[in-house]
Every structure is written in structure tokens, then in C-alpha cells.
Amino acid sequence: MARWGAFICDGTEVDAGSLAGEEVVVTTTLPPQPRELVCKLIGIWTRFDLDGGILIGAVPELVEQGLKESFRQAGLDPFRLVLVDLRGRDAVGKDREIKAALARARHLEPVAWTKAKAQQRVLIIGGGAAGLQTALGLRKLGLPVVIVEQEQNLGGRLTKLDGLCPWDEDPQGWIRSALEVLQRDSEVEILSASKPLALKGQVGDFTLEVQSPAGPITRRGGAVVLALGSTVRWPQSSGLEPGPHVVGLTRLDELTPIRLHYKKVAFLLDVDGLGSRLGTLSALRSALRIKDNWGSEVHILCRNLKVDGKPLESMYRKARDRGVVFFKYEELPRATEQREKILLQFKDPDLDNVVVDEAYDLIVLEEEILPAGEDLGRAWGVLQPANVHLYPVETNRKGIYMVGGCRDEMDFPGVIQDGTIAAGEIGALLGQGVLIYEEDRVRVETEKCVFCLTCVRLCPHQAAEIDLVKEAAFINPAACQACGMCAADCPAQAIDYKAYDNEGILAQLEMGGR
Amino acid sequence: MRIVVFCCENSAYQAARQVKLPAELDLIRLPCGGRVEVLHMLRAFEEGADGVLVLTCQEDNCQSLHGSARARNRVDYAREILQEIGMDPERLQWHPVTSNMGPRFQKIVADMIEGLKASA
Ligand SMILES: Cc1cc2nc3c(=O)[nH]c(=O)nc-3n(C[C@H](O)[C@H](O)[C@H](O)COP(=O)(O)OP(=O)(O)OC[C@H]3O[C@@H](n4cnc5c(N)ncnc54)[C@H](O)[C@@H]3O)c2cc1C
């Protein structure tokens, strides 16, 4: 007969006598302080050599996590402990909840634990500010890195910016000093002019195939960081094409350092209603630059200026003080070419909708900024939706992270923050060089599997794999996040989720009914 | 009146723990809305539930991406079955509840009990 323990948190009004039963060999009250609670619980568990137990009382989520971790460290199975949180329940409710928990507990099977060696090297794809900052952070934690960059030079978008307002950071200087540190570090491998081809494996042991100038090579690593930056798209509906009098905002950074003689310049923002905060930022920065370097008259035309927060607000005010004129439009301005100039015709609702006619020497168009690398993400099954549970740098796949412009529209400080957070998370994951996970918490019963691949298609974490030898699905225990979706949808009922199997769930339903 | 609530432990289960619960309410804690099966919902009725709720994350904020959406689809499917066998499909409902929505949890339960009383 199984040996069970019933543990009651002090202060929970539960009658210990109601818990007596044949298999309950010990009933104890535990102190409320988390540390003491955990120590006493584990002590008694070991002394009575229990098969399982229920812990009754309000256990906050954090204490629950700590408790499970301590169980693991003590070589016990945390899934054999059923928690019964009784907050919000009256006497009848408490009784029901305890009975249901006992019913479920009786169905729990032990789970086996594994400690597997993990690669500590981290594979970073993209050598822009986000990738470089992640690399710097990882090196501080002692983890080796490989940086794969498709261009000849590292630095990404930052190398193309003429200044980094409103932060007085010199973008080229930042890259130079980051590269100085990384290039003389023997644990940093930089593969430039290289493209990633395929990614295999799972958290702890990924293999990346890379097309390098020397031919195809492979690198192994325990985690992967996607730092792919952003791309821009020309706003077709503007009716304008790039030419001597029309440029995109991203091209403008190449022109502003040179002395040019455009007397009158207009920024046309937010063309398809797709304008962004970064576009506004960049336009304000460039407008000030033009005032300084070219001395031109500058107009900024927009639907709605995206100034949020202090830094942008003060840049906006500075631009006004320097004589930059702002116009609002609702209907897209009409553009016509007229002898070396572009004529814009528009109505400003703040100016009683009088038709404004202005001729410009240069029109600067705001492009749409899009995350880069969607194709890679799709090929590797990586998604980073703006999801509070994954926020900010985790993805649906364990051990794969997304940082910087490819994750969200982001300014320089945001990028630095992303890189730092990712390095910290990866350090926590791979710092010891081992991964600890439940080996058989969710498991395919090979003989029942009809190889329909439902689970492989369905698994949101890409943890269900194909085992061609056994002709069955296989759940990678390191990558599985135990959501149970595959167990619910397997048509052959071939997936066993120990902590949440059907018998346990149904037993709970039966119990509550009595 | 017995109400069975299947809840995702990342969201609705946390919300449930912030409020007073009616006596005859059974919470079934699941790792994700995606774990719930049609079988579980129907069995709850067999076991005497008057109403069954499946409460999971917002659909665009599920830790397992489409777990919540799958839960909702399965509820829709189970409701069709209830209809076919002549039961009121309103006895089974899906709602999104985030972890900080204790009062919303309470209201959903209260509304269901009220609805059940009215149709009894
Ligand atoms: C028009 C514009 C103006 C901006 N102005 C400002 C400003 O004034 N102030 C500010 O703070 N921020 C500004 N930003 C934001 C700025 O771009 C970011 O702060 C930062 O440079 C983004 O860094 P990142 O590393 O995420 O991306 P990127 O710098 O774009 O780096 C991505 C890198 O990944 C590489 N890569 C992509 N795909 C692959 C692949 N498949 N294989 C290998 N390598 C790959 C790219 O070649 C690139 O080197 C601006 C952005 C834009 C678009």
C-alpha cells in the first residue's frame, strides 16, 4: 500500500482528523515561513519514506516554484506532492477541494529526472547592436559565443545612422568599442559574410549550418539568439519614386553629413498610416541635422506626430525653436513634379483646411519599418508574439531568444536592454553546463502511436519530433514545456502526461460529485 | 448547484485564488487551456455538474500560443454535442480570464449560476 503524508500549513482551518485514512501515515502542521516549511516537509517526507503527499493551505506561486526546486535537489519527485490552495473557500468548499486533491493524488505516477550535459556556447545570428550587446553580456558571464553576420562588417543599422538622438551616444564609437572587446577575445568567433542555413537540435544542443566564405561549416551551441534587425518598405501609395528629389528616411543618413544645397526640404511622414515612433525620432534628428549642415528651410508633414515621453518631446521643441515648421494632413498631399522641384498640395485641419501649395527641392519619405528575418523564424518554427508570458526576449522555443529590431520596433536604449536581459536569461539556463528536466513527464507510448504527426504539427514549442526508426512521435523532454496540448489532441490517446493524465482529471470530477 | 471550472494555472486559477468562491464549485487546475478535452467537459456533466466553465488566457496571450484558442474550439464543439442531445449549450461556456482578474472570475461564475437558476 502506498504511504501518504498530509501536510497542513499553519493557520489553515482544516480538521486533521478528516484526513486520516489507511494510507495516510503522517499528518503534520507546517510553519508558515517558506524556508522552514520546505525544510520540515522534506525532512518528514524522507523520514517516513513517503510515496506522495498533499500540502493544504495557501501557497503563493513563488513558494511553489521554490518548493519544487528543493524537492528536485533532495532527489524527490515534486509531482508527487499535490498542492491544495484553499484561499477563498468556506468549510464545504475546503472539504470538496481536499477530497478532489486526494483523488488526483492517488493517480500520480513518479516522474524521472535527468541531468544532461549542455553546450555552453551561444549562437548569435546578426551582428547589429542587439547581437553585439548580447555577446558582450554573455562574455561577462563566461559563456563562449559565435556571431554569424551576413554582411562583411558588423554593426548593422547603427553603422548607417548619422547620430543617435536623443541619446548623445556616437553610434560608430559604440560599435568600435564593442568590437574591440569582442575581437580580442579568444572565446568569441565572428563569422562575417556568412548566412545561417539550417538549425537542428533542441535546447542545450543545437547545430547550426552556416554558409561561410570558406564554404559550409557547422557550429554547436546550447542556445540561439536571433538578432536580425529590421528592414524598410517604400510606401507605394505615396505615388512618389526615389530619385534626385525624393529619398527615403533611411537613405537620408548618408546625405546629411555632406554639405548639400537643397534650399527647401519636406519630410512626409506616416504615409499609409504606418508611421512609427522610430520614424518620428529619425525625422526629428535628421531635420535638426539639415538645419545645422545645409541651413535649409524644413517642413515636417504628418498625420499624427508620435512624440511620447520626455526625450522625444524635447527634440520636438528643439526642432520648433530652430524654425522647423510642422503641418498636419488628413488626406495624403498631392505631389507633382515641376522643374527641378516637387510641388506638394495639402490641407491642414489646424489651418482651417486652407489649401497649402509648397515647392520643395527634396522630399524625404518615411518608410515602413518591418521586423527582419520572418523567413528564418518560419523555417525554424520560432515565434515571438508580444506575449506577456514570453516577454520580453523568450520565444515559443526553449533556448531560442529574439532581441532588438526583429522583435519589436526599438530605439538604441531598448536594444541595449534587450541584449542585457537575454544574456542574463541564457546565463541562468546554461551557466552550469547542465540542463535538469523531467525525462518522462509527457511521453509517447510508442506502441499506441499511429504516427499521424498531429502532435508534431500541433506542439506550440516544437518539442514533438519524428522518430523514423521507431515510426513514432517522440517528445523531446528538454524542449517540452508540458502544456498538454498534444495529450488532448492525440487521436490514439498515445500521449501520457503523468501529472495531468485523464484518470487523474476524471477522478477529480467523480470525487467532487460525491 | 454544482459548477465545475477547468482553469489554466497561468491565468484563471490565479484569479480564482483572489476571491471568495461558492461552496459547490470545483476547480480543476490544468497546465494550459490546451489540455482540456471534450471528454472532460462531458464527463463533468455525467458527474452531476449543472454548469461547466472553461476559463483560460486571452487568446493572443497564451503561453503556449494557441492553447487558449484550442480550448475555445473544443468548447464550441462540446456545445454542439450538448445541443444534439437536447441539453442547453449555455451550461457550458468558455471565457478568457487573466491572472489579475479575480472579480471577473467571480462574475462569470455568478452569472452562470444565475442563468442556470433562471432556466431551471
Ligand atoms: C530609419 C531608422 C532610423 C533610426 N534612428 C534611430 C535613432 O535616431 N535613435 C535610436 O536610438 N534608434 C534609431 N533607430 C533604431 C536602431 O536601428 C536600433 O536602435 C538598432 O540599430 C537596431 O539594432 P539591431 O541589432 O536590432 O538591428 P540591426 O542593426 O539592423 O542589426 C541586424 C543585423 O543582423 C544582420 N542579419 C539580418 N539577417 C541576417 C541573417 N539571416 N543572417 C545573418 N545576419 C543577418 C544584419 O545584416 C544586421 O547586421 C533607427 C532605426 C531605423 C530603421
Ligand code: SF4
Ligand atoms: S498525435 Fe499521437 S498518434 Fe499521432 S503521432 Fe503524435 S503520438 Fe503518435
Ligand code: SF4
Ligand atoms: S506537452 Fe505541450 S510542449 Fe510538450 S510536446 Fe506536448 S504540445 Fe509540445
